[in-house]
Amino acid sequence: MAALLVTGGAGFIGTNFLYYLCRPQGGLNLSITVLDALHYAGRKERLQPLIDAGRIKFIRGDICDQTLVASILQRERIDTVVNFAAHTHVDRSIADPAPFYRNNVEGVCTLLTACCQYFLDEGHGGRFHQISTDEVYGTLSPDAPAWTEESPLDPSSPYSASKASADHFVCAFARTYGLQASISRCSNNYGPYQFPEKLLPSALQHLLTGQPVPVYGDGLQVRDWLYVDDHCKAVALMLGLKPKPHQALVCNVGGGTELTNLAFLELLYQTLRRIFKARPELTARYPDCMALKDQPFEAVITHVADRKGHDRRYALNDDKLSALSGYAPSVSAAQGMERAVLWYIEHGF
Ligand SMILES: NC(=O)c1ccc[n+]([C@@H]2O[C@H](COP(=O)([O-])OP(=O)(O)OC[C@H]3O[C@@H](n4cnc5c(N)ncnc54)[C@H](O)[C@@H]3O)[C@@H](O)[C@H]2O)c1
Numbered sequence: 001m002a003a004l005l006v007t008g009g010a011g012f013i014g015t016n017f018l019y020y021l022c023r024p025q026g027g028l029n030l031s032i033t034v035l036d037a038l039h040y041a042g043r044k045e046r047l048q049p050l051i052d053a054g055r056i057k058f059i060r061g062d063i064c065d066q067t068l069v070a071s072i073l074q075r076e077r078i079d080t081v082v083n084f085a086a087h088t089h090v091d092r093s094i095a096d097p098a099p100f101y102r103n104n105v106e107g108v109c110t111l112l113t114a115c116c117q118y119f120l121d122e123g124h125g126g127r128f129h130q131i132s133t134d135e136v137y138g139t140l141s142p143d144a145p146a147w148t149e150e151s152p153l154d155p156s157s158p159y160s161a162s163k164a165s166a167d168h169f170v171c172a173f174a175r176t177y178g179l180q181a182s183i184s185r186c187s188n189n190y191g192p193y194q195f196p197e198k199l200l201p202s203a204l205q206h207l208l209t210g211q212p213v214p215v216y217g218d219g220l221q222v223r224d225w226l227y228v229d230d231h232c233k234a235v236a237l238m239l240g241l242k243p244k245p246h247q248a249l250v251c252n253v254g255g256g257t258e259l260t261n262l263a264f265l266e267l268l269y270q271t272l273r274r275i276f277k278a279r280p281e282l283t284a285r286y287p288d289c290m291a292l293k294d295q296p297f298e299a300v301i302t303h304v305a306d307r308k309g310h311d312r313r314y315a316l317n318d319d320k321l322s323a324l325s326g327y328a329p330s331v332s333a334a335q336g337m338e339r340a341v342l343w344y345i346e347h348g349f
Contacts, residue, residue: 008085
């Protein structure tokens with residue numbers, strides 16, 4: 001049986017990944033331990049059904065605590081570490097970069113050191129996988145080709161600088177010590193369980209409560225939107241690929257859906273209008289909802305000052321992962337948006 005340690009598993013993508021691995025049709029023979037410090041975006045209660053069903057063990061703790069990490073690797077006989085733990089909000093990193101350095105760089109170094117000790121020095125063998133981001137590549141002009149894994153890292157924000165730094169450490173541990181390691185660099189995820197400071201849940205909360213949605217600058221920043229289930233599938237596929245000796249395996253994971261923030265928000269608004277038309281009972285629950293007022297999209301947004309250093313465009317070429325594993329995103333933007341909006345309406349934020 002494979003023994004996974006999933007760090008940062010109580011956050012948005014980690015939670016989706018755990019439900020993805022434990023879905024009834026999954027059929028995977030896994031023992032799963034989750035380590036999460038439960039910082040502001042971590043929600044243990046969302047994992048409670050998996051904990052109660054004995055599908056995962058949950059430990060509250062910090063990836064910067066090497067003694068704790070080493071003891072978990074030993075006790076649970078871990079052979080694969082998948083690291084989702086990070087501080088992730090660009091605006092927070094601009095206001096205060098220090099937690100981004102600590103959790104995203106020092107934390108990854110600590111995990112890597114503990115993995116080297118247990119997997120290599122003590123000879124147990126094992127693999128480290130880092131969840132990274134397309135933001136490490138910086139920003140693209142409108143007509144530039146999408147980034148490949150060979151594109152130089154050129155991060156703009158303290159958040160993306162911390163993630164790029166972590167990527168360099170993962171590659172260095174593979175090259176220097178021979179740690180078996182991989183990195184997936186994904187684009188903007190959306191879906192259930194996302195902390196409400198991020199674009200989709202924040203905009204949806206505004207719309208449901210009758211407030212205009214704030215849009216940074218002209219709203220024409222382009223992102224490649226990835227439904228979170230497709231990302232989980234990609235990570236699972238990557239874990240099935242063996243990195244070459246002394247070389248971290250790096251793969252981009254895109255959603256195949258480049259949209260401006262305005263286009264993404266308009267899709268959200270039109271999806272919400274359709275759902276409210278089909279389900280009149282929602283009117284009593286959300287009497288102030290913008291979708292009830294039959295206004296044009298332009299009337300439900302408000303432009304605000306742009307974010308400092310806001311990257312203009314992200315686009316990923318994920319041909320490498322497709323060629324190696326057959327990966328392709330299977331959820332369209334329209335399908336993903338409908339699923340996500342319905343989920344938040346049913347479960348809250
Ligand atoms: N959300 C996206 O669109 C996106 C896109 C690209 C990459 N990523 C990457 O995916 C990973 C997960 O992102 P997310 O959106 O789920 O983040 P999130 O902010 O929702 O969750 C992060 C989780 O990490 C935990 N954590 C933070 N510091 C920790 C520490 N020192 N020790 C233990 N746990 C700690 C938090 O408690 C939280 O549960 C991150 O590494 C992020 O950089 C996210």
